[in-house]
Amino acid sequence: MSFKACRLCKTITEENQCPNCKSTDLSEDFEGILIVIDPEESQIAKKLKISKEGQYALKTR
Numbered sequence: 001m002s003f004k005a006c007r008l009c010k011t012i013t014e015e016n017q018c019p020n021c022k023s024t025d026l027s028e029d030f031e032g033i034l035i036v037i038d039p040e041e042s043q044i045a046k047k048l049k050i051s052k053e054g055q056y057a058l059k060t061r
C-alpha cells in the first residue's frame, strides 16, 4: 500500500481520490506527515489553513 498526498489540501490518503476535497490531483512524492488532532489548538494547522482533523503532508511536489 502506498500513501498519497492531495496537492490541493495536503490530506494524506491511500485512496485515489482525496476524501477531504474530492480532488484526484494526488502526489506520491511528499515530505513530512502532520497529524492534526485538534485544529483549533494547533498553530501549524492554522498556518497551513487546516480546519479538520486528519493526516496531512507538510510538502508536496
Ligand SMILES: [Zn+2]
Pocket (backbone or CB within 6 Å): 006, 007, 008, 009, 010, 011, 018, 019, 020, 021, 022, 023
Ligand atoms: Zn484534498
